[in-house]
Amino acid sequence: MSTRNFLKCSCLVLLASGLAAHADTEDGAKAIQQGQFEEAFSEWQPLAEKGEPAAQAAIGVMYHAGQGVPQDYKKAFQWYRRAAENGNAASQANLGVMYAKGVGVERDLVKAYVWFDLAAMNGDPRHGRSRDRLAKQLSSEQLAQARREAKEYAAKYVTPFRKAAP
Numbered sequence: 001m002s003t004r005n006f007l008k009c010s011c012l013v014l015l016a017s018g019l020a021a022h023a024d025t026e027d028g029a030k031a032i033q034q035g036q037f038e039e040a041f042s043e044w045q046p047l048a049e050k051g052e053p054a055a056q057a058a059i060g061v062m063y064h065a066g067q068g069v070p071q072d073y074k075k076a077f078q079w080y081r082r083a084a085e086n087g088n089a090a091s092q093a094n095l096g097v098m099y100a101k102g103v104g105v106e107r108d109l110v111k112a113y114v115w116f117d118l119a120a121m122n123g124d125p126r127h128g129r130s131r132d133r134l135a136k137q138l139s140s141e142q143l144a145q146a147r148r149e150a151k152e153y154a155a156k157y158v159t160p161f162r163k164a165a166p
Contacts, residue, residue: 037068056083057091073104087161089122096130109134113146114153121158
């Protein structure tokens with residue numbers, strides 16, 4: 001197995017271990033851990049279609065990595081977007097990466113900033129560092145636009161999904 005394929009498999013195994021915590025996605029997670037990518041896809045796709053963010057994120061990763069399905073960055077982007085709009089922080093960060101690199105979508109550093117910012121708002125400081133690195137590449141007008149969009153998007157894609165403190 002090449003290093004690249006190993007990393008893809010490792011990424012999916014890590015994703016699967018996180019998905020195992022969701023009862024609806026557990027069968028797909030077990031299939032991934034056994035290297036049965038097509039089976040995992042068939043388990044997760046109906047859940048993703050119904051709006052389950054963890055399954056949507058998993059389908060995005062599968063298309064991104066080309067595991068169980070042909071590699072398709074545009075489909076990966078579409079699934080990440082659906083999951084991101086359902087509050088999935090990992091997919092929000094993945095959208096940031098895709099926009100920053102122009103993979104599956106036209107390169108757009110303002111949108112990359114926005115999605116990294118949303119992922120950071122969802123609690124992972126690594127994404128804040130990615131956002132901050134991008135800020136240095138933006139003009140003051142672009143940065144102001146990115147901050148406005150992030151605020152608008154946060155109201156739709158972060159705040160409604162935050163769990164209330166006990």
